[in-house]
Amino acid sequence: MLQETLLTAEGLKELEQELETLKTVGRKEAAEKIKVARSYGDLSENAEYDEAMSDQAKLEARINELEAMIKNAKVFDENTLSTEIVHIGSKVTLVNDKKESFTYRIVGFAQANPDEGKISDECPVGKALLGHKVGENIMVEAPIGVLEYTIVAIER
Numbered sequence: 001m002l003q004e005t006l007l008t009a010e011g012l013k014e015l016e017q018e019l020e021t022l023k024t025v026g027r028k029e030a031a032e033k034i035k036v037a038r039s040y041g042d043l044s045e046n047a048e049y050d051e052a053m054s055d056q057a058k059l060e061a062r063i064n065e066l067e068a069m070i071k072n073a074k075v076f077d078e079n080t081l082s083t084e085i086v087h088i089g090s091k092v093t094l095v096n097d098k099k100e101s102f103t104y105r106i107v108g109f110a111q112a113n114p115d116e117g118k119i120s121d122e123c124p125v126g127k128a129l130l131g132h133k134v135g136e137n138i139m140v141e142a143p144i145g146v147l148e149y150t151i152v153a154i155e156r
Contacts, residue, residue: 005069006088006108006121012075015110019066022059030056069110083154086129088121093153094129094138101152106130125149 007015034056037049076089086092086106093103104119106129112120119126125147128140134154140147 003072004074005072005110007073007075007111008089008107009075009077011107011111012070012073015066015070015073019063019070022063022066026059026063030059083156084133086132086151086154088130089156090129091155092129092151093155094149095152096147096149102149104129
C-alpha cells in the first residue's frame with residue numbers, strides 16, 4: 001500500500017506545477033540532449049549520450065514519484081486547524097536555552113524545505129513538536145546531542 005502524502009493546498013499546487021514543467025519542458029530538453037549526443041557518433045563510447053540517457057531516467061523517475069505523491073495526496077485545510085496544539089500545518093515559534101528564536105511550519109515530507117522554514121512532521125524536531133502546547137518544553141535528540149526548546153507561539 002502506498003503512503004499517504006500530507007500536503008497543504010499550496011503544496012499540492014506546487015507539486016502539480018513541478019510535474020507539468022517536467023512533463024513539458026523537462027522532457028523536451030532531455031530529448032534534445034539525447035539528439036545532440038547521438039550526433040557525436042559511436043554510442044558505445046559516447047559519454048555525452050550516457051549522461052543524457054541517465055538524466056532522462058532521473059527525470060522520468062521524478063515524474064513517476066510526483067504522480068504517485070499527487071495520486072495519494074491528502075490535503076488538509078489550514079483554516080480549520082486549531083492553534084491549541086502543534087499539528088501538521090502549524091506555524092510554531094520556539095526558543096532555545098540560549099534565547100535564540102526559531103519559527104517553523106510543520107508540513108508533510110513532500111513539502112519539507114528547511115531553507116524556507118518548512119520542516120517535516122517526520123524529522124526529529126517536527127516529530128517532537130507534534131501534540132504539544134504553548135509554554136511546553138520539548139527535547140529533541142540530534143546528532144550533536146539533546147536540544148531543548150520552549151514553544152512560545154502556535155499559529156495557523
